[in-house]
Amino acid sequence: MTRSLLARFAASSALVAALVAPAGADVPEAISKEILPGYQAFAAASETLAEAARQDCSAEALRGPWNAAFDAWMGVAHLRLGPVEDQGRALAIAFWPDPKATGARKQREMIEAADPALLEPGALAQASVAARGLFGLGRLLHGEMENGVPYVCDLRRALAEDMARMAGEIVTDWGPYSELLLSAGAEGNTTFLNPEEARQALFTQLISGLEFNADQRLGRPLGSFDKPRPERAEALPAQRARADVALSLAALKALAGALAQGVGDIPKTEAAFDRALAQADWPEDPAFAAVADPGGRLKVEILQQSIRLARDAALEELGGLLGVSAGFNAADGD
Amino acid sequence: MQRRAFLASLAAATALPRASWADAGSPAYLAAAADGAGAYFLCGISAAGARLFSLPMPGRGHAATAHPTRPEAVAFARRPGTFALVIDCASGTTSARLTPPEGRQFNGHGAYSADGAVLFTSEVVAEGSEGRVGVWDAARGYQRIGEFASGGIGPHEILRLPGSETLVIANGGIQTDPSDRTPLNLDRMRPNLAYLSPEGALLEQVELPELWQNSIRHLGIASDGLVAFAMQWQGDLMEPVPLLGLHRRGEAPILCDPAPEEIFAMKGYAGSVAFAPGGQEVAITSPRGGRVQAFSRKGDPLWSVARADICGLGPCTEGGFVATDGQGLVARLDQGALHPLERDSLSWDNHLVSLL
Numbered sequence A: 001m002t003r004s005l006l007a008r009f010a011a012s013s014a015l016v017a018a019l020v021a022p023a024g025a026d027v028p029e030a031i032s033k034e035i036l037p038g039y040q041a042f043a044a045a046s047e048t049l050a051e052a053a054r055q056d057c058s059a060e061a062l063r064g065p066w067n068a069a070f071d072a073w074m075g076v077a078h079l080r081l082g083p084v085e086d087q088g089r090a091l092a093i094a095f096w097p098d099p100k101a102t103g104a105r106k107q108r109e110m111i112e113a114a115d116p117a118l119l120e121p122g123a124l125a126q127a128s129v130a131a132r133g134l135f136g137l138g139r140l141l142h143g144e145m146e147n148g149v150p151y152v153c154d155l156r157r158a159l160a161e162d163m164a165r166m167a168g169e170i171v172t173d174w175g176p177y178s179e180l181l182l183s184a185g186a187e188g189n190t191t192f193l194n195p196e197e198a199r200q201a202l203f204t205q206l207i208s209g210l211e212f213n214a215d216q217r218l219g220r221p222l223g224s225f226d227k228p229r230p231e232r233a234e235a236l237p238a239q240r241a242r243a244d245v246a247l248s249l250a251a252l253k254a255l256a257g258a259l260a261q262g263v264g265d266i267p268k269t270e271a272a273f274d275r276a277l278a279q280a281d282w283p284e285d286p287a288f289a290a291v292a293d294p295g296g297r298l299k300v301e302i303l304q305q306s307i308r309l310a311r312d313a314a315l316e317e318l319g320g321l322l323g324v325s326a327g328f329n330a331a332d333g334d
Numbered sequence B: 001m002q003r004r005a006f007l008a009s010l011a012a013a014t015a016l017p018r019a020s021w022a023d024a025g026s027p028a029y030l031a032a033a034a035d036g037a038g039a040y041f042l043c044g045i046s047a048a049g050a051r052l053f054s055l056p057m058p059g060r061g062h063a064a065t066a067h068p069t070r071p072e073a074v075a076f077a078r079r080p081g082t083f084a085l086v087i088d089c090a091s092g093t094t095s096a097r098l099t100p101p102e103g104r105q106f107n108g109h110g111a112y113s114a115d116g117a118v119l120f121t122s123e124v125v126a127e128g129s130e131g132r133v134g135v136w137d138a139a140r141g142y143q144r145i146g147e148f149a150s151g152g153i154g155p156h157e158i159l160r161l162p163g164s165e166t167l168v169i170a171n172g173g174i175q176t177d178p179s180d181r182t183p184l185n186l187d188r189m190r191p192n193l194a195y196l197s198p199e200g201a202l203l204e205q206v207e208l209p210e211l212w213q214n215s216i217r218h219l220g221i222a223s224d225g226l227v228a229f230a231m232q233w234q235g236d237l238m239e240p241v242p243l244l245g246l247h248r249r250g251e252a253p254i255l256c257d258p259a260p261e262e263i264f265a266m267k268g269y270a271g272s273v274a275f276a277p278g279g280q281e282v283a284i285t286s287p288r289g290g291r292v293q294a295f296s297r298k299g300d301p302l303w304s305v306a307r308a309d310i311c312g313l314g315p316c317t318e319g320g321f322v323a324t325d326g327q328g329l330v331a332r333l334d335q336g337a338l339h340p341l342e343r344d345s346l347s348w349d350n351h352l353v354s355l356l
Helices: A003-019 A026-056 A059-074 A083-091 A102-113 A133-139 A152-183 A195-222 A240-260 A268-282 A294-322 B003-015
Strands: B029-036 B039-043 B050-055 B062-066 B072-077 B084-088 B092-100 B104-112 B120-127 B130-137 B143-153 B154-158 B167-171 B192-197 B202-205 B212-220 B227-233 B242-247 B254-256 B273-274 B282-288 B291-296 B301-306 B309-314 B320-326 B329-334 B337-345 B347-354
Touching: A026 A152, A026 A195, A059 A133, A059 A152, A059 A240, A059 B003, A083 A133, A083 A152, A102 A133, A102 A152, A102 B092, A133 A152, A133 B120, A152 A195, A152 B143, A195 A240, A195 A294, A240 A268, A240 A294, A268 A294, B029 B062, B029 B072, B039 B062, B050 B072, B050 B320, B062 B104, B072 B104, B072 B227, B104 B130, B120 B143, B120 B154, B130 B154, B130 B167, B143 B154, B143 B192, B143 B202, B167 B212, B212 B273, B227 B273, B273 B309, B273 B347, B282 B309, B282 B320, B291 B309, B291 B320
Parallel strands: B104 B154, B154 B212, B309 B347
Antiparallel strands: B029 B039, B029 B347, B039 B050, B062 B072, B072 B084, B084 B092, B104 B120, B120 B130, B130 B143, B154 B167, B167 B192, B192 B202, B212 B227, B227 B242, B242 B254, B273 B282, B282 B291, B291 B301, B309 B320, B320 B329, B329 B337
């Protein structure tokens, strides 16, 4: 993380500290204890990755820092509101799932064109989101696109810089965005018209985050009983899909705890999270290859069910405490 | 219709000077709503976003359609609908209750003929979801006087083209279980946009063969007859598809692709669609994505607004749009900015029906 970025983050932290109510309840707690530190960690890991690429852009040198940045992203990947939604950043950082393999196609085009202009600082910001970020860089570190072509090495460096830039911008922009969440209901705040809306917004991140783990991270490789799709596991060549679920669940459990802070206890939700976390821990099956085998498949299905039970528990218990629910229209389409 | 209600409406129609929409407080919009205790209402909303009246409904509503001259609206139940209520918005009373014939279900939307003498309702045959348009005599107590095929499976919104008696209907293509809303045919659905004469002749039909899993469900119409159709994607949610199409009779449809950073923002779901006054801008809402996306009438993306659970959408007299959400907000949307007008204690349901 650069000095200026640290300075900006310190400024936004101070601002948040000033706005936090003394009781430190729900929304301020979630922002100061989970969201801002999570983005700070991701920005730091992305900067470490970019710095490593400046020194040595070989695949061997970058796999470690890339995995560390991916780990850090799992701490915040469920947050789909605010700065990460601006300029398509969330997609540019993690373009997955990608059912039509758009990322690989765009990336092959980039490498074939070998346009030096794309390597200039800031140029990748205009490129396809599908070819960038953790998944774009990951393809150049594992498997068929990992090769000795100098342009690929330079592209790794440029992709790492692009992601570090976005991570830094998200940290910076969360300063004013925190203010919007914390000043919900104040005159002129048209984003959050009262404190319930701010609580609702963060609660929604928790619920959709759980659903993403169950429906996408597990649901895609599970496919159907007749047609399991282990090749659809997240970041397959890096063999980290199961670790991603565990990291995401841990971050979501912490977010649930922060939202309950000062409001009440959520024993059922916490127990449901612990059960899912215990089931996620199966090092012998790092990328859900087990879905193709009936016994292994059952274990993955049980994990999926446990994640859905954690969602149900959070909806009932935490939703009740916070006085929020799934959206009236969003939950029931027509 | 109950005999007593029939006599009452007959008496009202003959004995009193004819009421107009001014007697209902001149609402600019109608919307279904719910309170926190599980009660449902049909409400009138002023141009400034204030609730003018709220009439109790026996169950969750969906959309409504307003009589062209009388202060009378038909509020439709959420599908599979077993009732529609003809509501006298001036007196706040129910003047008729429409019940679909045996084996038919209302699908949440309806439209009047230009003179208001006939009401057309979007319906399905309960078994198989084949589409029907129910025909009701709105001049004489809402007797059912006929029905004809809608031109597809699972029709949803129906509108009448301005200055014409031609109906346009969104045949969503989804067959559902007759007892609930479970979809049964997502792997072989065939939605279409159909134009029908008021006698039921199929005049024109538009299909999108490459987007056959994109259920065409909601409609908006500009005064020159340009039809906007909003879709709900039943395929892989990670596959970005356009959710808005524009069609003029006799021409090829235009599909509206969002800006690249917006391709997943709607979560594959558009809940309502409307043109702004003048018909130069058209927008779709997604309560699932918490997003409104606006496009030009040529199909180019213009702006977007983020707002949780937003769904109801209509034109704003001052330009741009008015939108409603599940948190009770009525807001004006203009050039990518959201201006809150009123915040109600009720949750606004899917649709905002413009009376403008």
